[in-house]
Amino acid sequence: MAATAQKLTPIPNLERISQRVIRILGCNPRPLTLQGTNTYLVGTGPKRILIDAGDPEVPDYINNLKKALKDFQSSIQEIVITHWHKDHVGGVQDVCREVLQSSDIKVSKFSRPEGHEEYNIGFPYNFVKDNAVFQTEGATLKALFTPGHSDDHMVLLLEEDRAIFSGDTILGETTAMFEDLHTYMASLDRILQIRPSVIYPSHGPIITDPVDKVTNYINHRLTRERQIEETLGQDPNAWLTSMELVERIYVGLADGLKHAANINVCQHLLKLVKDGKVEFEERDGTKVWKKKCQSNM
Numbered sequence: 001m002a003a004t005a006q007k008l009t010p011i012p013n014l015e016r017i018s019q020r021v022i023r024i025l026g027c028n029p030r031p032l033t034l035q036g037t038n039t040y041l042v043g044t045g046p047k048r049i050l051i052d053a054g055d056p057e058v059p060d061y062i063n064n065l066k067k068a069l070k071d072f073q074s075s076i077q078e079i080v081i082t083h084w085h086k087d088h089v090g091g092v093q094d095v096c097r098e099v100l101q102s103s104d105i106k107v108s109k110f111s112r113p114e115g116h117e118e119y120n121i122g123f124p125y126n127f128v129k130d131n132a133v134f135q136t137e138g139a140t141l142k143a144l145f146t147p148g149h150s151d152d153h154m155v156l157l158l159e160e161d162r163a164i165f166s167g168d169t170i171l172g173e174t175t176a177m178f179e180d181l182h183t184y185m186a187s188l189d190r191i192l193q194i195r196p197s198v199i200y201p202s203h204g205p206i207i208t209d210p211v212d213k214v215t216n217y218i219n220h221r222l223t224r225e226r227q228i229e230e231t232l233g234q235d236p237n238a239w240l241t242s243m244e245l246v247e248r249i250y251v252g253l254a255d256g257l258k259h260a261a262n263i264n265v266c267q268h269l270l271k272l273v274k275d276g277k278v279e280f281e282e283r284d285g286t287k288v289w290k291k292k293c294q295s296n297m
């Protein structure tokens, strides 16, 4: 999922984007999925790995996936899921029914923390651990635990090309959503350490300047944090709701995206509380926030 709207770069439904990677667009465009979910067939042989399966009930996607497999005389060896959100895992059952005509396929992902429900695909997942390796002809994919956007998020390193499939941790356009800012920042750092040559995101176009892009993501979060602090500081005695902060900081943001922006702002606020810079109170079930008084009185 992404946070803001802008004019998007068109993405073809089906494209071979490198010697080892074919991109199939999920055909599920929405404000939060941008052009739709990018799914990827990885490998060079007759059996390839499918990364993510898009949303459920999207016949156009299934047709494009079938066409890709036919064009490249290939079938699906296994499916790897970047995270539990519906626009990534929701299409698994359709792929099984329409493309494989079987549920006899390994669907791997990181498990969610105990007590958190997984998306139901009708049969058990193959849960893997950090640094698990998926191997197919022409490609070696290493699974990296990179939570933050979600609690189970995986990015995949294609070792032969030093390419990263970034899931929703880094997007081709706009900025990503996250549900835990602290782990999200650590995950960005983990990706940066790899110094990837290219990033294939789950939404938006290919990122050809990955190190700059990830650095910008980190800087963007730091800037946003400063903006929130400054906005609260403009009226040090006022208690503001997170939505009031969204209105002041994201000027001109479409109404449909304010909820998403609000989630990010709340994450920053919680981090600022942990940092001792902001305090909050509950008023009628809503949290209100204020810059913490720094004086020594």
Ligand SMILES: [Zn+2]
Binding pocket: 001, 033, 037, 085, 087, 088, 168, 202, 203
């Ligand atoms: Zn997504």
